[in-house]
Amino acid sequence: MAAPRLAMSGVRKAFGSTEALRGVNISVAPGEVHALIGENGAGKSTLMNVLSGACTPDAGSIELDGSSFRPGNPLHARRAGIAMIHQELTLAPHLTVEQNILLGREYTRWGWIRSARCRDAAASALSRLGRADLPLDVPVGSLSLADRQVVEIARALVGNPTVLVMDEATSSLGPADALRLFRVIEQLKSLGVAIVYISHFLEECQQVCDRYTVLRDGETVASGPMRDATLPELIRLMVGRSVETLYPVADRTPGEVVLDVAGLRGRRAPDEVTFTLRRGEILGIAGLVGAGRTETLRTLFGLDPMLDGRVSVHARPSGGLSPRQRLHQGIGLTSENRKDEGLLLNRSIADNLTLTRFDTVARLGFVSRSRHHAAAQRQIDALGIKAARPSQSVGELSGGNQQKVALGRLLHHDAEILLLDEPTRGIDVASKAEIYSIVSELARRGRAIVFVSSYLPELLGVCDTIGVMHRGRLTAIRPARAWTGHDIMTAALGQSLEQAS
Amino acid sequence: MSEARIAQPLDLRGRFTVAAPMLGLVLVIALFALDPDVRPYFFTWRNCVLILSQTAVIGVGALGMTMIIVSGGIDLSVGSAVALSGVVCATVLTHGAPAAAMGLAILTGAAVGLANGAAIGYLRMVPFIVTLGMMGIARGAAKWLAGNQTVNPPDNAVVALMSTQSDTTGTLAMPLGVWLVLLLAAAIALVMARSVFGRHVYAIGSNEAAARLCGIRVPLVKLWIYSFAGMLFGFAGVLQYARLTQGDPTVAVGLELDVIAAVVLGGASLSGGTGSVPGALIGALIMAVLRNGSNQMGWPNYVQEIIIGAVIILAVGVDRLRPRNDA
Numbered sequence: 001m002a003a004p005r006l007a008m009s010g011v012r013k014a015f016g017s018t019e020a021l022r023g024v025n026i027s028v029a030p031g032e033v034h035a036l037i038g039e040n041g042a043g044k045s046t047l048m049n050v051l052s053g054a055c056t057p058d059a060g061s062i063e064l065d066g067s068s069f070r071p072g073n074p075l076h077a078r079r080a081g082i083a084m085i086h087q088e089l090t091l092a093p094h095l096t097v098e099q100n101i102l103l104g105r106e107y108t109r110w111g112w113i114r115s116a117r118c119r120d121a122a123a124s125a126l127s128r129l130g131r132a133d134l135p136l137d138v139p140v141g142s143l144s145l146a147d148r149q150v151v152e153i154a155r156a157l158v159g160n161p162t163v164l165v166m167d168e169a170t171s172s173l174g175p176a177d178a179l180r181l182f183r184v185i186e187q188l189k190s191l192g193v194a195i196v197y198i199s200h201f202l203e204e205c206q207q208v209c210d211r212y213t214v215l216r217d218g219e220t221v222a223s224g225p226m227r228d229a230t231l232p233e234l235i236r237l238m239v240g241r242s243v244e245t246l247y248p249v250a251d252r253t254p255g256e257v258v259l260d261v262a263g264l265r266g267r268r269a270p271d272e273v274t275f276t277l278r279r280g281e282i283l284g285i286a287g288l289v290g291a292g293r294t295e296t297l298r299t300l301f302g303l304d305p306m307l308d309g310r311v312s313v314h315a316r317p318s319g320g321l322s323p324r325q326r327l328h329q330g331i332g333l334t335s336e337n338r339k340d341e342g343l344l345l346n347r348s349i350a351d352n353l354t355l356t357r358f359d360t361v362a363r364l365g366f367v368s369r370s371r372h373h374a375a376a377q378r379q380i381d382a383l384g385i386k387a388a389r390p391s392q393s394v395g396e397l398s399g400g401n402q403q404k405v406a407l408g409r410l411l412h413h414d415a416e417i418l419l420l421d422e423p424t425r426g427i428d429v430a431s432k433a434e435i436y437s438i439v440s441e442l443a444r445r446g447r448a449i450v451f452v453s454s455y456l457p458e459l460l461g462v463c464d465t466i467g468v469m470h471r472g473r474l475t476a477i478r479p480a481r482a483w484t485g486h487d488i489m490t491a492a493l494g495q496s497l498e499q500a501s
Numbered sequence: 502m503s504e505a506r507i508a509q510p511l512d513l514r515g516r517f518t519v520a521a522p523m524l525g526l527v528l529v530i531a532l533f534a535l536d537p538d539v540r541p542y543f544f545t546w547r548n549c550v551l552i553l554s555q556t557a558v559i560g561v562g563a564l565g566m567t568m569i570i571v572s573g574g575i576d577l578s579v580g581s582a583v584a585l586s587g588v589v590c591a592t593v594l595t596h597g598a599p600a601a602a603m604g605l606a607i608l609t610g611a612a613v614g615l616a617n618g619a620a621i622g623y624l625r626m627v628p629f630i631v632t633l634g635m636m637g638i639a640r641g642a643a644k645w646l647a648g649n650q651t652v653n654p655p656d657n658a659v660v661a662l663m664s665t666q667s668d669t670t671g672t673l674a675m676p677l678g679v680w681l682v683l684l685l686a687a688a689i690a691l692v693m694a695r696s697v698f699g700r701h702v703y704a705i706g707s708n709e710a711a712a713r714l715c716g717i718r719v720p721l722v723k724l725w726i727y728s729f730a731g732m733l734f735g736f737a738g739v740l741q742y743a744r745l746t747q748g749d750p751t752v753a754v755g756l757e758l759d760v761i762a763a764v765v766l767g768g769a770s771l772s773g774g775t776g777s778v779p780g781a782l783i784g785a786l787i788m789a790v791l792r793n794g795s796n797q798m799g800w801p802n803y804v805q806e807i808i809i810g811a812v813i814i815l816a817v818g819v820d821r822l823r824p825r826n827d828a
Binding site for chain 2: 052054073074075076077078079084086090091092093094095099103104105106108111112113115155
């Protein structure tokens with residue numbers, strides 16, 4: 001094997017009393033794509049923050065091309081040729097596409113920006129990604145999520161990095177952009193760039209990566225060539241035990257129709273969306289990012305204006321109502337964006353759980369502390385939320401436990417119809433499995449659930465029925481077993497199934 | 502792709518940011534021009550010079566405040582810094598040396614800004630709190646230095662900065678200070694639009710975490726922003742002194758609010774990332790024209806205050822109706 005371009009060994013890092021990294025080793029050769037695999041909280045992000053200079057390690061060494069490297073800050077790391085594509089997009093929404101791509105590496109003369117050179121550099125980075133069509137002068141805030149991710153990737157390509165870290169770089173990309181990205185990866189490999197590839201999509205890692213390193217609880221547990229590894233084996237390494245039954249066996253029979261939606265139309269999406277939902281049914285909605293799935297849930301819940309259509313809850317029809325009225329009807333929503341929309345991160349678990357409904361824990365408008373905490377404790381026990389106490393702030397919990405709190409709020413509210421938008425986004429495999437079994441159990445007990453997800457295996461594994469959205473429209477809904485992953489993808493891309501098959 | 506096409510209408514936004522305040526200014530001027538009694542005097546050169554002289558102090562303040570607000574910060578110590586610099590200027594002038602007086606006044610402003618910037622940048626303190634504290638400190642220092650009374654230096658060259666004397670032909674000359682403000686505005690507009698420093702100021706205001714990850718030395722840039730703005734506030738103090746011809750430690754109370762209003766009227770958002778120097782100057786002019794016009798209409802002071810307050814709310818209200826780009 002060639003001498004490693006990047007070698008990190010014995011890296012340790014503690015935050016207070018929690019040890020995020022307890023001796024991590026990883027080594028990446030020039031021209032190698034190296035998958036860094038692990039559950040959330042395994043230490044992947046911390047390790048990459050150490051590499052990019054965002055935090056300093058307590059112990060261990062980093063070598064770049066054989067010479068020792070200790071980045072003091074992000075600027076230092078960038079100058080050493082380390083570029084990062086962050087999972088949480090790090091763009092300045094008010095700046096233009098060009099300004100964002102060049103941010104921090106502007107071409108200058110005596111402090112003044114050389115606009116022509118900057119423009120060329122930004123344009124060439126975009127055209128390498130096959131996206132020369134993106135306008136350079138538009139503020140990034142007006143772009144779609146997928147296009148923003150393209151800008152984020154383009155930024156990493158500027159300045160010819162020697163080490164590139166891609167943290168969930170494809171999470172918001174459409175399939176076409178993802179394919180182009182894979183081609184750029186091939187290109188970078190041939191230039192000898194060492195790529196660290198982090199993704200929750202193991203299938204994708206298998207497709208793209210040459211080698212892998214698995215982290216668990218801040219330690220390297222395995223490392224090897226990707227072609228020798230199987231999916232179940234990787235999952236076992238990540239979780240530390242095997243997850244045979246990721247998806248619970250459904251044992252339920254849907255009852256009467258509780259939600260009847262006809263011709264639902266919103267501003268951009270949904271467009272004439274019609275479906276019915278039965279008691280005890282889990283309806284999955286698939287589709288590409290931007291297809292209008294989130295907008296459908298938001299319109300239904302009254303967060304976005306409903307321009308046309310009819311929504312009947314328990315056979316009582318109504319037009320557009322406010323979220324408050326929807327909650328009153330027994331409808332609850334969890335947002336795809338836990339941090340910004342879903343939870344009050346710096347408030348307690350108890351506050352978050354009871355936010356929509358204080359009447360059961362208050363008397364004469366004053367919250368009773370004991371009832372409040374008792375109510376919260378019931379949900380904590382029921383959902384298996386790993387927390388020290390009900391007064392702990394939600395921001396201190398892991399992603400999976402935060403998601404359970406978001407779900408718990410609907411349960412405390414006693415909502416009968418649950419609208420779940422990407423309920424497993426960004427959480428680890430073990431937590432996903434728990435969410436699946438919770439959702440499945442809720443359906444068995446008679447709750448009606450709409451489950452929006454971009455991850456096909458979970459839709460196929462959890463849902464009773466599935467519909468696919470494309471450009472604001474919802475296809476015919478079929479039983480989950482009548483769909484294949486291929487069919488869903490075809491429908492999501494807007495091709496008719498008859499044509500494709 | 503389709504996403505890019507959807508973004509097209511928002512493309513106009515860049516031009517809109519200066520066009521909207523400009524439209525506001527034209528509307529305000531047109532409003533006073535409607536009155537036949539006011540119109541003849543309102544449009545005279547004399548009145549224009551008067552309006553511009555009245556705008557100079559707020560205008561310089563708005564230049565500094567633009568940088569601060571674009572970076573997502575705020576500075577409440579402007580009025581106090583102006584008073585302190587004015588007193589420093591007057592005190593030094595009692596010993597002669599006009600050049601030294603101006604230089605020391607500007608340095609005083611810079612020192613106040615440096616202290617703000619250090620606390621905000623390196624100690625990561627909230628700008629509102631730091632500058633609220635500095636508001637008291639600088640005001641107290643001004644009163645202490647002035648011995649709790651006005652400082653009256655003998656006749657000197659600094660006063661000429663803001664004197665509006667008629668020349669030989671009888672037309673009123675534009676004070677030198679106004680020209681200096683315009684020159685500074687052009688320079689800072691260029692820095693904000695074309696320099697790396699300006700670009701980084703916008704980036705910090707738009708997304709500070711992103712700026713840090715892109716290798717921008719955020720604390721250092723903030724230190725520079727507040728220090729640089731402090732120099733401008735110091736210069737505003739010199740102009741303030743030149744208008745009053747005395748160093749008054751109790752002057753310019755609440756000036757920071759006028760300055761913030763000017764910047765916001767000029768299209769800046771208090772959450773950072775947007776705003777421009779031309780916009781801020783137009784904002785300052787809108788307020789000066791409103792004051793001047795109200796005076797000529799014979800409206801009492803309290804009516805002016807109500808009108809200016811309403812205009813600020815109206816302007817920001819109209820701004821809410823514009824397309825959002827970070828929804």
